[in-house]
Amino acid sequence: MAILLRSEDKIIVQGITGNQGRFHTGQMVAYGAKVVGGISPGKAGQQVEGVPVFDTVRQAVAATGATASVVFVPAAFAKDAAYEALENGIRLLVMIPEHIPVQDSIDIVTRAQALGAVVIGPNTFGVITPGEKTKMGIMPNHIYRPGPVGVVARSGTLSYEIAFSLTNAGLGQSTVVGMGGDPVVGQNFISVLEAFHQDPETKAVVMVGEIGGSAEEEAAEYVKTLGKPVVAYLAGRAAPPGKRMGHAGAIIERGRGTLDSKERALTAVGVRVVTMPWEVAPAVREILG
Amino acid sequence: MKQYEYMAKGRLKARGIIVPPGRIADTPEEAAKVVAEIGPSALKAQVLVGGRGKAGGIKFASTPEEAVIQAKAILGMDLKGYRVDRLYVEAKLEIERELYVSVTTDRNAKKPLVMASAAGGVEIEDVQDDLIIRRLVDPEVGVLPYLGREIAEAMNLPLPLAREFSELLVRLYAIYRQEDAELVEINPLVVVDGHLIAADARLNIDDSALFRHPEFELVEEGSTLEHTVHQLGLAYVELDGDIAVMANGAGMAMATLDAIQHYGGRPANFLDAGGGAAVEPTAQALSVLVGMHPKAIFINIFGGITRCDDVAQAILQVRRSQGIPVPLVVRLVGTNEQKGVAMLEEDGIAAFSEMSEAAQRVVELAGEGR
Numbered sequence: 001m002a003i004l005l006r007s008e009d010k011i012i013v014q015g016i017t018g019n020q021g022r023f024h025t026g027q028m029v030a031y032g033a034k035v036v037g038g039i040s041p042g043k044a045g046q047q048v049e050g051v052p053v054f055d056t057v058r059q060a061v062a063a064t065g066a067t068a069s070v071v072f073v074p075a076a077f078a079k080d081a082a083y084e085a086l087e088n089g090i091r092l093l094v095m096i097p098e099h100i101p102v103q104d105s106i107d108i109v110t111r112a113q114a115l116g117a118v119v120i121g122p123n124t125f126g127v128i129t130p131g132e133k134t135k136m137g138i139m140p141n142h143i144y145r146p147g148p149v150g151v152v153a154r155s156g157t158l159s160y161e162i163a164f165s166l167t168n169a170g171l172g173q174s175t176v177v178g179m180g181g182d183p184v185v186g187q188n189f190i191s192v193l194e195a196f197h198q199d200p201e202t203k204a205v206v207m208v209g210e211i212g213g214s215a216e217e218e219a220a221e222y223v224k225t226l227g228k229p230v231v232a233y234l235a236g237r238a239a240p241p242g243k244r245m246g247h248a249g250a251i252i253e254r255g256r257g258t259l260d261s262k263e264r265a266l267t268a269v270g271v272r273v274v275t276m277p278w279e280v281a282p283a284v285r286e287i288l289g
Numbered sequence: 290m291k292q293y294e295y296m297a298k299g300r301l302k303a304r305g306i307i308v309p310p311g312r313i314a315d316t317p318e319e320a321a322k323v324v325a326e327i328g329p330s331a332l333k334a335q336v337l338v339g340g341r342g343k344a345g346g347i348k349f350a351s352t353p354e355e356a357v358i359q360a361k362a363i364l365g366m367d368l369k370g371y372r373v374d375r376l377y378v379e380a381k382l383e384i385e386r387e388l389y390v391s392v393t394t395d396r397n398a399k400k401p402l403v404m405a406s407a408a409g410g411v412e413i414e415d416v417q418d419d420l421i422i423r424r425l426v427d428p429e430v431g432v433l434p435y436l437g438r439e440i441a442e443a444m445n446l447p448l449p450l451a452r453e454f455s456e457l458l459v460r461l462y463a464i465y466r467q468e469d470a471e472l473v474e475i476n477p478l479v480v481v482d483g484h485l486i487a488a489d490a491r492l493n494i495d496d497s498a499l500f501r502h503p504e505f506e507l508v509e510e511g512s513t514l515e516h517t518v519h520q521l522g523l524a525y526v527e528l529d530g531d532i533a534v535m536a537n538g539a540g541m542a543m544a545t546l547d548a549i550q551h552y553g554g555r556p557a558n559f560l561d562a563g564g565g566a567a568v569e570p571t572a573q574a575l576s577v578l579v580g581m582h583p584k585a586i587f588i589n590i591f592g593g594i595t596r597c598d599d600v601a602q603a604i605l606q607v608r609r610s611q612g613i614p615v616p617l618v619v620r621l622v623g624t625n626e627q628k629g630v631a632m633l634e635e636d637g638i639a640a641f642s643e644m645s646e647a648a649q650r651v652v653e654l655a656g657e658g659r
Contacts (some may be wrong), residue, residue, distance in 0.1 A: 052393055101498035102394055103469055106428050109399045140593035140624060155540020160593045160623075161644070181539055183396045210540055213396045238528070238546035238556055246561040247525035248497065249396070254414050268625025276551055277544050280644050 003195035007132035013038040015072035032133030036064035064253040070136040079104040095121035105184040118185025124178040125156035147172015150196040153208035169281040174202040181247030189219035211236030216262035297492035302614035311379030320360035323378040336371040345368035392465040401426040408446040409477040432462035469498030473571035530555025554652035571603035584655040592623025601629035616654035620647035
């Protein structure tokens with residue numbers, strides 16, 4: 001078991017002939033993901049890493065029965081690509097691009113909600129389920145192992161750091177989910193925690209948060225009923241207010257989104273909040289015994 | 290991207306929202322000319338921070354002579370770290386009431402959010418929570434006039450004002466939605482002679498949407514160095530410490546600052562070299578750090594997509610071309626780690642594999658810490 005992405009999910013890649021799309025299609029195929037097609041208008045008939053290219057999502061879905069799509073198109077075209085996927089039956093949509101206008105992201109997640117589809121991202125590294133050898137995204141293949149720890153993160157490299165330290169400590173992962181670093185994203189901690197709650201394989205959850213917004217505070221209320229131990233690391237203690245720390249969403253605005261407020265909320269509901277990334281794996285080890 | 294007040298008001302006016310008559314002035318003489326034209330005025334410093342009034346950034350002048358004196362007092366002053374180079378000279382208003390209204394995005398609800406209050410004129414975060422009316426908007430429908438009428442009712446506005454408020458809210462939402470605003474705020478929204486006027490306005494445009502808004506003038510915030518690094522396409526924030534920092538990925542970069550602070554050091558900057566940084570951008574970024582003359586430099590790389598040998602290559606390149614005259618601590622793990630570490634070792638640079646040890650070391654080398 002795992003969450004969101006399973007081995008049987010058939011995946012298409014929108015923007016497969018671009019540099020990123022091409023490279024990561026190869027990586028996904030190498031990992032074992034069922035990548036059944038790619039989209040690049042005007043390039044139907046080509047192959048990328050052995051994967052057939054189609055002009056439209058409609059064609060690709062008709063030919064392959066795909067239900068999941070990972071999007072690599074430039075940000076300005078991302079809304080178009082997302083709607084094309086959603087309107088053609090894609091129900092798991094991973095949006096990799098950074099710098100998608102917030103109004104476009106609002107539209108994408110609103111439409112997805114209406115259709116009952118799941119959006120991961122934008123500005124995400126994606127989702128990976130090591131136990132089923134499948135992934136949608138740009139994370140490195142070699143740092144994960146199957147195991148009992150669910151990981152949900154806002155940030156890519158920081159989650160790699162933490163996932164790798166879990167792996168090195170002998171703690172594998174059930175599924176690792178990147179929510180994305182933008183202000184408006186498809187998943188929040190609560191939706192991912194709910195999924196981990198349902199998953200018998202997941203015995204503990206690691207939250208990797210950061211300054212900005214109040215997703216961590218909102219999640220705290222839910223953690224009370226999660227029934228599984230949670231370890232959290234939050235980045236941005238040293239960040240000054242009013243400055244965007246790389247991610248569009250990582251900003252303390254008008255006194256909101258501070259690390260203190262998040263830590264207090266999570267600590268109050270029994271989350272083990274550690275102050276440095278390297279303290280995560282030992283804390284999980286201690287809890288799981 | 291933040292807009293100056295006069296720019297924000299220009300957008301409001303273009304959408305049919307009433308603003309006071311006013312003009313920009315860059316010199317005391319220009320300010321005097323505007324006052325001669327429109328009568329008693331407020332001279333308002335154009336800076337990108339709130340709370341100007343309290344900080345002395347707004348003064349009043351009834352005559353052109355007064356305008357010269359007041360303009361001289363404001364122009365060139367330092368307002369919360371911003372130098373005042375421009376004034377907005379605007380007709381003084383006989384204010385009956387001050388309200389608040391804004392449209393922004395609710396990140397958790399993933400929807401537009403309208404906020405309004407009958408207690409305007411102060412920063413909204415200082416307003417008591419039960420005096421703020423919050424309504425989420427369905428983005429597929431937008432703001433219809435009824436929403437404005439309901440909010441006006443909740444603020445106890447009399448009928449003619451309620452009607453004006455409702456029209457204004459529809460227009461304000463159009464700015465938010467069609468001009469890709471992160472925030473459009475009127476505070477205070479004032480009642481003058483029984484009508485609503487936008488006395489002050491804030492407009493922040495979504496940086497990611499600027500490509501489809503050529504109508505907006507570029508407003509750059511921050512230091513010259515910040516602009517330079519942004520032009521390289523890298524995320525960079527200046528801080529007040531003296532350990533220069535580079536990491537790959539925003540989260541990693543934040544965690545790196547936290548680690549330095551944890552050991553008692555003071556980071557000089559935030560710099561995200563990108564999740565898949567190649568040789569050239571990494572070398573450019575490092576070159577910027579060297580140019581900052583820090584006490585020490587810390588490079589923290591988790592090589593996922595980024596390859597450690599590329600990072601090592603960039604470090605050696607900068608070392609050979611311009612030299613790195615301060616202590617350098619490199620933490621390098623992940624893809625092609627052995628190759629990268631070997632390249633650095635050949636050049637006498639030791640690389641750490643543990644982030645904690647590396648952070649501790651750089652703080653020591655900078656002569657800081659506990």
